[in-house]
Amino acid sequence: MNLRLVYLATLIAAFNAAIAPLPVSAQAWPTRGITLVVPFAAGGGTDAIGRVFAERLSARLGQPVVVENRAGAASALGTAYVARAVPDGYTLLMTTNSAQVILPLTQPPASLNYATSDFAMIGLTAILPNLLIATPSLPAKSVQELVAHAKANPGKLSFASSGNGTITHLIGELFKARTQIDVVHVPYRTGVQAGPDLMEGRIQYMFDNIIWPLPLVRQGKLKALAITTLQRSKLAPDIPTVAESGVPGFEGITWLGLAAPGKTPEPVVQRLAQELAAILAEPDVIAKLASTGAEPPSTPGPQAMQTMLAADIARWKGILSEGKIDLK
16 A cells, blocks of 8 residues: 555656756747837837837847837836736846936835846946037037026026936036035926927927937937946037036936846847847947947946946936936
8 A cells, every 4th residue: 555655656756857947048038029118208218219129138038028018107107017017038128227226216115116136137228428418599608608598587498308307317417516506496207308399499409319319410300419338429529518618527328238037047148149239249239320420338247237236326326426416
């Protein structure tokens, strides 16, 4: 009888082992389409770059990678959606330092519905300088002239951003604090949506990533006063930096990266990181990034993204602790 029980137990164990899911490393992932969530409206800079990587990932993984735009709350809605998604490698996020750094530092956790720790960082996808752009009707052709004009007209100038608490808002507030000017913040859902009002002069200036405004600058529809990197960008070497224009040490870049829900299996994260690194090495991808005003990161991979993330959190936490930035 005991032998029969042992035999039966052995059969049950073998059956359970047979029907148990294989570890992810042994599965042929992916076996179906993948959704890449872009937490901004279609047509903006993050969307344009997201579509480049969706196309390349699809080709390399052999499955469709579909971009899904989930805009709202300065990218918090789409970001929170991915944080709650099933961590199986089939829902990814094209994220930014606005979503992973600025919003967690400036918004109550209860209203944000996610934390940076809710994500597995896969790798940086692009580094974007931000331009200080102005309406053509503004009587200022440089940073110094803008500051002088703002000081001569306190409270009369307005600057736009891609939403309260975004990196473009924080850069604008940092500029306001460092130059001691009195200007009004006007938030939009995206920087692109602010474009028409900026061109028509209903707002006077804004900081936003170089992707969409640079062609309009070249067409004379906007003025570029400065760029927010510490050194001039090879994408627009004729545009001076804010730092060299009278605001020493001023810097404010936007970075983009690929992320997944936090409990996504490590083999999936590593596979995506490998594919991402290969994509970033493709000359035509580098050319496409340049055409949108972006540069590839110098170092790909999860660790490089975590390092950038930690440095950005420390930097902006220090700036916000100065108490000179108004986020209302």
